[in-house]
Amino acid sequence: MLSPWLTDWRGKYHGRAAAMLSPATTEEAAAVVHLCAEAGAAIVPQGGNSGMVGGATPDASGDQLLLSTRRLNRIRSLDAAAGFAVAEAGVILENFHNAVLEQGLRFPLTLGGKGSATIGGLVSTNAGGTQVLRHGTMRALVAGIEAVLPDGSLFDGLAPLKKDNRGYDLKQLLCGAEGTLGIVTAACLRLVPAAEDRCTAWIGLESPDKALLLLRQLDAAIGPPLEGFEIVPHGCLDAVLRHIPQTRHPLNAPHPWYALVELAGDKADDLPALLETQLAIALQNGLIDDVVIAKNDRESDDFWRLRDSISEAERAEGPAIQHDVSVPVDRMPRFIADNPARLAAAFPGARALSFGHLGDGNVHHHVQPPADSDGPAWLAAHGEDASRLIYRHVIELGGSISAEHGIGQMKRDIFAELDSPARLAALRAIKAGLDPAGLFNPGKLIA
Amino acid sequence: MLSPWLTDWRGKYHGRAAAMLSPATTEEAAAVVHLCAEAGAAIVPQGGNSGMVGGATPDASGDQLLLSTRRLNRIRSLDAAAGFAVAEAGVILENFHNAVLEQGLRFPLTLGGKGSATIGGLVSTNAGGTQVLRHGTMRALVAGIEAVLPDGSLFDGLAPLKKDNRGYDLKQLLCGAEGTLGIVTAACLRLVPAAEDRCTAWIGLESPDKALLLLRQLDAAIGPPLEGFEIVPHGCLDAVLRHIPQTRHPLNAPHPWYALVELAGDKADDLPALLETQLAIALQNGLIDDVVIAKNDRESDDFWRLRDSISEAERAEGPAIQHDVSVPVDRMPRFIADNPARLAAAFPGARALSFGHLGDGNVHHHVQPPADSDGPAWLAAHGEDASRLIYRHVIELGGSISAEHGIGQMKRDIFAELDSPARLAALRAIKAGLDPAGLFNPGKLIA
Numbered sequence: 026m027l028s029p030w031l032t033d034w035r036g037k038y039h040g041r042a043a044a045m046l047s048p049a050t051t052e053e054a055a056a057v058v059h060l061c062a063e064a065g066a067a068i069v070p071q072g073g074n075s076g077m078v079g080g081a082t083p084d085a086s087g088d089q090l091l092l093s094t095r096r097l098n099r100i101r102s103l104d105a106a107a108g109f110a111v112a113e114a115g116v117i118l119e120n121f122h123n124a125v126l127e128q129g130l131r132f133p134l135t136l137g138g139k140g141s142a143t144i145g146g147l148v149s150t151n152a153g154g155t156q157v158l159r160h161g162t163m164r165a166l167v168a169g170i171e172a173v174l175p176d177g178s179l180f181d182g183l184a185p186l187k188k189d190n191r192g193y194d195l196k197q198l199l200c201g202a203e204g205t206l207g208i209v210t211a212a213c214l215r216l217v218p219a220a221e222d223r224c225t226a227w228i229g230l231e232s233p234d235k236a237l238l239l240l241r242q243l244d245a246a247i248g249p250p251l252e253g254f255e256i257v258p259h260g261c262l263d264a265v266l267r268h269i270p271q272t273r274h275p276l277n278a279p280h281p282w283y284a285l286v287e288l289a290g291d292k293a294d295d296l297p298a299l300l301e302t303q304l305a306i307a308l309q310n311g312l313i314d315d316v317v318i319a320k321n322d323r324e325s326d327d328f329w330r331l332r333d334s335i336s337e338a339e340r341a342e343g344p345a346i347q348h349d350v351s352v353p354v355d356r357m358p359r360f361i362a363d364n365p366a367r368l369a370a371a372f373p374g375a376r377a378l379s380f381g382h383l384g385d386g387n388v389h390h391h392v393q394p395p396a397d398s399d400g401p402a403w404l405a406a407h408g409e410d411a412s413r414l415i416y417r418h419v420i421e422l423g424g425s426i427s428a429e430h431g432i433g434q435m436k437r438d439i440f441a442e443l444d445s446p447a448r449l450a451a452l453r454a455i456k457a458g459l460d461p462a463g464l465f466n467p468g469k470l471i472a
Numbered sequence: 473m474l475s476p477w478l479t480d481w482r483g484k485y486h487g488r489a490a491a492m493l494s495p496a497t498t499e500e501a502a503a504v505v506h507l508c509a510e511a512g513a514a515i516v517p518q519g520g521n522s523g524m525v526g527g528a529t530p531d532a533s534g535d536q537l538l539l540s541t542r543r544l545n546r547i548r549s550l551d552a553a554a555g556f557a558v559a560e561a562g563v564i565l566e567n568f569h570n571a572v573l574e575q576g577l578r579f580p581l582t583l584g585g586k587g588s589a590t591i592g593g594l595v596s597t598n599a600g601g602t603q604v605l606r607h608g609t610m611r612a613l614v615a616g617i618e619a620v621l622p623d624g625s626l627f628d629g630l631a632p633l634k635k636d637n638r639g640y641d642l643k644q645l646l647c648g649a650e651g652t653l654g655i656v657t658a659a660c661l662r663l664v665p666a667a668e669d670r671c672t673a674w675i676g677l678e679s680p681d682k683a684l685l686l687l688r689q690l691d692a693a694i695g696p697p698l699e700g701f702e703i704v705p706h707g708c709l710d711a712v713l714r715h716i717p718q719t720r721h722p723l724n725a726p727h728p729w730y731a732l733v734e735l736a737g738d739k740a741d742d743l744p745a746l747l748e749t750q751l752a753i754a755l756q757n758g759l760i761d762d763v764v765i766a767k768n769d770r771e772s773d774d775f776w777r778l779r780d781s782i783s784e785a786e787r788a789e790g791p792a793i794q795h796d797v798s799v800p801v802d803r804m805p806r807f808i809a810d811n812p813a814r815l816a817a818a819f820p821g822a823r824a825l826s827f828g829h830l831g832d833g834n835v836h837h838h839v840q841p842p843a844d845s846d847g848p849a850w851l852a853a854h855g856e857d858a859s860r861l862i863y864r865h866v867i868e869l870g871g872s873i874s875a876e877h878g879i880g881q882m883k884r885d886i887f888a889e890l891d892s893p894a895r896l897a898a899l900r901a902i903k904a905g906l907d908p909a910g911l912f913n914p915g916k917l918i919a
Contacts, residue, residue, distance in 0.1 A: 104802065106688050106802070107688075107800075107801060107802045150637065151637050151641075153635050153637075157634060157635065158634075161634075162634075162635060164641070164644075174894060174897075174898060176897070178893065178894040178897065179894055180892070180894045180895060180898065181892065181894070182895070183870070184799075184800050184869075184870025184871065185800050185801075186798050186799070186800060186833060186870075186871065186872050186875075187604060187605075187608075187609075187798070187801065187831075187832040187833050187834070188600050188604060188609060188798045188829075188832050188833065188834045188872070188875040188876050189798060189872040189874075189875065190597065190598050190600075190648050190872070190874045190875065190876055190877065190878045190879070191872050191873065191874055191879060191887065191891065191895070192648065192649065192650070192652075192878075192879055192887075192899050192917045192918060193645055193648070193649055193653070193898075193899050193902050194598075194611070194644055194645070194647070194648060195895065195898055195899075197611075197641055197644035197645070198640055198641070198644070198645060198902075200641070201637050201639065201640070201641060202639065202640055203639070205639075206640070218692070241553050241554075245665070248696075249695075249696060351633050351634070351635045351636060352631075352633070353554075353631050353632050353633060354554065354632075354634065355551065355553070355554045382635075384634075385634040385635050386633060386634050386635065387634070387635045422631075423630070423631025423633075424631065424633065425633050425635070425636040425637070425638050426638065427636075427637045427638050428633075428635040428636065428637060429635050429637055430637065431637045431639075432637070432638060432639055440638065440639075444638065445627075445628065446625065447621060447625040447626055447627045447628070448627060448629070448638070448642065450621075450623070450625065451621060451627065451640075451642055451906060452639050452640055452642075454905040454906045454908075455640050455645075455902055455905050455906065456905075457905050458901040458902050458903075458904050458905020458906070459898060459901045459902065459905070461901075470639050471639060
């Protein structure tokens with residue numbers, strides 16, 4: 026009966042659980058945690074079970090308890106004038122989007138799993154997505170938090186305070202803590218006015234270097250309306266066109282790289298004129314080689330579909346290992362340029378491809394086995410070492426081995442192996458301080 | 473010889489120190505901390521010594537060591553294209569402003585003590601100031617941090633990553649930790665384009681309620697260029713006009729309340745037209761009663777001088793207790809309206825006045841003794857209880873007993889007495905986890 030919740034979304038991790046607890050109120054959640062603390066029972070919190078790193082899957086012992094937030098699913102309040110809403114942990118992102126939109130507002134965080142991802146999970150994993158360039162990750166959108174702490178006490182930090190200097194910011198500490206320090210039961214979230222208009226361009230250009238210069242130009246000239254800036258290498262677009270039905274190349278000829286740029290704002294901003302002017306300058310300066318601007322919403326959606334289908338197309342190409350990493354934005358072109366050669370030097374024939382959120386310094390980096398190899402066998406033999414090489418490169422550049430997916434159980438050991446001892450010791454000390462018995466999501470994030 | 477650094481800026485706290493350490497590099501700072509950790513010596517970090525809560529003043533034992541960041545005073549890098557600069561802890565805010573301005577950029581945080589306050593202190597106290605409405609507190613401007621942890625290890629989190637999900641955000645944890653968890657040695661700070669133009673208005677209106685409606689109107693219609701929104705009661709303006717030379721009332725008649733509004737942006741934004749249009753609407757709707765827009769920079773400065781002189785004028789009026797508190801923005805009019813009556817009910821004749829950053833929900837709240845009383849004697853007898861009443865009111869409304877000044881030693885005990893046990897226990901657990909020997913700034917923030 027519990028089986029749907031004992032395997033992660035990617036199907037990589039399988040666990041067992043003594044039972045699933047589904048409190049319907051914060052008080053019930055606190056009472057349950059209190060009982061578990063007394064009994065020494067470990068708790069694995071779970072929202073939509075759509076995480077990417079096995080962070081919500083219990084271990085194999087069968088001793089752990091699943092705590093589902095699914096019944097904590099009320100939107101407690103929505104203050105359109107102040108631009109805040111309080112949503113409980115189990116509210117599904119898409120439902121929240123719709124509720125907010127009905128009031129003429131927008132919650133500016135979205136991602137592929139919006140139909141299942143929940144507010145509590147999004148907070149606990151500090152979720153990113155495609156609107157981070159302008160609006161930041163979940164961390165920037167959380168104005169208040171309510172959570173049950175490991176001893177069963179309730180931390181009520183829901184009131185949205187713009188200034189609050191009472192020491193350590195527990196709200197920020199719980200964001201991205203993957204349920205290891207507290208179980209988020211509700212969050213007060215910032216809302217922005219609904220965007221009346223958007224304008225999307227698909228651009229052909231030579232390199233990530235030039236894409237970065239274009240990003241800087243648009244950022245300086247356009248500012249806040251610039252909401253999306255993604256880059257795609259020709260190889261990825263090609264795979265999409267081959268494997269995904271009803272897709273077509275937006276330009277007349279291939280280019281080594283593409284940028285997908287989106288502005289959002291009011292009708293009065295005249296976004297098409299803004300974007301056309303800037304792209305004309307970029308063409309003239311040789312930053313870009315070709316461009317097409319979407320004439321309507323359908324064409325915008327078509328451009329995004331090309332971007333959003335890359336993972337699916339790559340899967341159809343054959344097995345690969347995926348890496349969700351980040352480096353400072355200005356080092357991203359170098360990272361993308363250096364990686365294939367580094368990889369090929371250590372693993373002859375292996376291919377590297379990168380795409381993603383240039384504006385956030387967040388690249389999704391795939392490694393494919395040599396074309397003439399037995400893919401799964403190659404990955405079993407070399408996959409882990411290839412990942413290690415990429416993660417070392419990321420750390421050399423001051424980057425993060427987890428940009429937006431988190432650590433969970435998937436990256437726990439490599440994180441402990443490669444990251445700086447000072448950071449790891451600090452994380453362990455915080456965990457030991459707040460959860461000395463180790464009952465909240467044990468085995469995740471930090472061991 | 474050490475005496476200037478043994479008393480806080482307000483002259484309220486006096487301490488002694490065994491010695492003052494002034495490392496000139498991060499490595500020296502780490503080495504010094506390492507030695508102290510081995511010897512069990514307590515360290516009190518100090519930047520510009522301009523804090524408001526005695527957070528950088530050692531205790532009276534003479535056993536503690538002062539660690540001054542004054543020689544850590546280099547701006548290590550400034551990347552105008554990326555909009556980031558790395559400044560060491562001892563860089564003085566005003567010097568940083570100037571260095572950044574030379575590159576056509578702006579660091580959008582400023583406050584009265586900018587000539588002495590240092591980057592490290594501003595980070596460690598999560599400083600606020602008058603530009604928080606648009607740009608947030610220090611927390612929002614810190615893109616990376618370098619710090620020495622209590623065991624002498626160096627945490628290098630300087631690289632500015634827009635996405636980084638490696639667990640607990642140590643950067644955010646160190647912001648506002650008042651040197652109790654780590655000694656910040658450098659920070660990577662976000663910069664914005666220098667503002668070409670500003671437009672300032674002094675507005676007469678009836679109440680904080682109407683001021684809040686005006687704030688909402690301007691925020692919705694003008695958005696990002698709205699950088700300042702302060703409110704001042706007539707009593708405060710009156711005190712300024714009486715005590716501060718060369719000041720004059722900007723309007724022709726008195727009003728119960730005033731709002732000081734400032735926009736900042738490019739010349740192309742036509743800020744005066746933007747503001748005039750919106751204020752005409754507000755006049756028509758009866759939100760405001762009178763307004764004057766500054767014709768030039770000098771008039772803008774004059775308006776701000778009225779606002780910035782309130783503390784000085786109030787001091788000239790006689791003794792008072794000051795409270796730096798915050799509540800959710802939409803509860804601020806109620807807080808301001810209810811406070812005088814609550815206070816007078818408990819302390820007949822005592823007067824309450826509030827002014828400050830309405831847009832941030834941060835009110836500076838002064839309590840004056842009854843007019844016919846011996847002020848200092850009244851404050852000695854009743855001051856603490858009057859403060860307790862105000863702090864209880866703040867907490868009832870979900871607010872913070874320290875909006876921007878921090879806890880330090882001044883509010884440590886009242887914080888421990890009044891705030892929620894769950895929050896206090898969590899702070900103590902974090903402190904015990906990261907600094908088990910209690911060597912970093914002992915006696916501050918949390919006891």
